Amino acid sequence: MTPAQNDNSLREAIRHVLESVKDPELPSISIVELGMLEAVTVTGDHTSINLLPTFSGCPALDMIEKEVKTAVSKIDSIQTVDVQFTFNPPWTTDRISPEGREKLKAYGISPPPAHHREGDPWEIDCPYCGSTYVTMENIFGPTACRSILYCRSCKNPFEAMKPVAQDMSS
Amino acid sequence: MTVSEKNKAVIELLYQLADDDFIHAHRGSEWLGLAPHIEEDVAFSSINQDTMGHAVMYYQLLEELGEGKADELSHMRPPEKFRNAIILEEKNGSGEYLDSPHYDWAFTVIRHFFYDVAKKVRLESLKQSSYEPLAQAARKILTEQYYHLMHWEVWFNQLMTSTDQARKKMEAAIFKVWDDFGGVLTLGPYGDEIVHSGLIENEELLKTRFTERIQKHFKSVNFKLDTEPQMKRGDGRAGVHTYDLEHALKTLSEVYISDPKAIAW
Numbered sequence: 001m002t003p004a005q006n007d008n009s010l011r012e013a014i015r016h017v018l019e020s021v022k023d024p025e026l027p028s029i030s031i032v033e034l035g036m037l038e039a040v041t042v043t044g045d046h047t048s049i050n051l052l053p054t055f056s057g058c059p060a061l062d063m064i065e066k067e068v069k070t071a072v073s074k075i076d077s078i079q080t081v082d083v084q085f086t087f088n089p090p091w092t093t094d095r096i097s098p099e100g101r102e103k104l105k106a107y108g109i110s111p112p113p114a115h116h117r118e119g120d121p122w123e124i125d126c127p128y129c130g131s132t133y134v135t136m137e138n139i140f141g142p143t144a145c146r147s148i149l150y151c152r153s154c155k156n157p158f159e160a161m162k163p164v165a166q167d168m169s170s
Numbered sequence: 171m172t173v174s175e176k177n178k179a180v181i182e183l184l185y186q187l188a189d190d191d192f193i194h195a196h197r198g199s200e201w202l203g204l205a206p207h208i209e210e211d212v213a214f215s216s217i218n219q220d221t222m223g224h225a226v227m228y229y230q231l232l233e234e235l236g237e238g239k240a241d242e243l244s245h246m247r248p249p250e251k252f253r254n255a256i257i258l259e260e261k262n263g264s265g266e267y268l269d270s271p272h273y274d275w276a277f278t279v280i281r282h283f284f285y286d287v288a289k290k291v292r293l294e295s296l297k298q299s300s301y302e303p304l305a306q307a308a309r310k311i312l313t314e315q316y317y318h319l320m321h322w323e324v325w326f327n328q329l330m331t332s333t334d335q336a337r338k339k340m341e342a343a344i345f346k347v348w349d350d351f352g353g354v355l356t357l358g359p360y361g362d363e364i365v366h367s368g369l370i371e372n373e374e375l376l377k378t379r380f381t382e383r384i385q386k387h388f389k390s391v392n393f394k395l396d397t398e399p400q401m402k403r404g405d406g407r408a409g410v411h412t413y414d415l416e417h418a419l420k421t422l423s424e425v426y427i428s429d430p431k432a433i434a435w
Contacts, residue, residue: 055220055223055314056220056223056224056226056227056310056311056314057216057219057220057221057222057223057224057226058223059219086306087227087306087307087309087310088306088309089309090306090309090310090313091310091313092313118316137209138209138212138213139213139317139320139321140212140213140214140215140216140217140317140321141212141216142212143216144216144219144220144314148212162317164313164314165313166309166312166313
């Protein structure tokens with residue numbers, strides 16, 4: 001195997017273990033499915049993981065960093081791991097994978113519209129029954145990224161993830 | 171302009187941005203448990219946490235420029251080193267958080283709404299900043315600012331168009347905030363260097379954009395105000411502050427200063 005192929009398979013292995021790392025505030029979905037993973041760089045036995053924070057006031061970042069380090073350290077050929085949070089590109093909700101969107105629903109959180117632009121109307125379906133007959137109770141919820149809603153059809157309270165798009169207005 | 175001059179300009183601007191968000195988020199956090207209703211308590215807390223996150227981003231940029239650790243920049247500096255606008259440090263009302271807090275909701279709504287309008291204008295300009303890490307931070311913060319601004323816009327419109335009593339309180343708050351809001355719109359004593367370094371557009375341009383947007387909101391609720399925002403109590407960007415800042419810093423640094431070991435977690 002050439003060194004380059006070796007690096008590729010190692011990067012894949014790292015990506016694979018990162019699928020076990022969850023955002024502690026969204027335990028149904030991994031940080032990879034959430035679209036937080038921007039880059040994995042491998043140099044010899046060192047790896048550098050570049051993550052994009054979701055909301056900037058997110059208090060879970062320190063925990064996520066620790067869990068990423070623990071998970072990656074289990075790979076034998078990796079000796080040292082460093083984790084960096086950067087804002088370039090900014091995390092936006094269109095980075096959430098299709099699997100991630102399904103898992104959010106299973107957890108009772110309606111995923112954000114896939115291709116949202118700032119100012120677009122925000123249409124939300126109930127994650128339980130799919131009805132659009134819902135009311136917004138509070139645009140701010142238990143975490144910065146979520147809102148609280150109520151389904152008038154199946155009469156369940158539920159949450160929705162706020163769409164976050166890059167500002168297109170200027 | 172030399173590299174060190176440009177560095178100085180970046181640092182000055184970052185302190186203004188960081189300190190504005192920091193003290194603003196702190197004043198907001200003092201509404202925890204006191205907001206008009208439970209939904210507002212949840213929403214406002216979320217906004218404050220996020221705004222504090224914005225301050226952290228700027229303090230981290232300062233840390234990278236060798237200004238010291240972000241936590242120390244926020245907790246250990248004396249008041250005269252702070253660059254925030256005076257209107258943002260003002261107490262929410264009379265009393266203390268733990269002792270007879272008679273806070274003024276109309277004042278809070280106006281201060282937050284005006285600040286978020288100004289903050290959006292500033293961020294839109296910072297997106298093109300010649301200092302790339304700052305431009306990146308601005309792009310990130312803008313994605314979230316959308317929700318903050320929407321929140322205060324709803325409160326503004328509803329309270330300006332509800333009862334006579336609400337309208338009176340809101341108008342009194344507008345006049346009060348207007349007297350010092352010029353302090354948010356200024357770039358301070360290093361303004362020329364900041365603008366010449368291409369870090370942000372000039373003060374007049376930003377001010378005009380702010381005024382145009384605010385006037386549009388005023389018009390939609392039938393309110394007229396022809397004067398410019400003033401800076402009656404002085405320029406916080408030059409280190410001029412009131413006792414309210416000293417008091418706030420003492421409160422929020424109490425744990426940090428009393429036990430260095432407690433901050434290890």
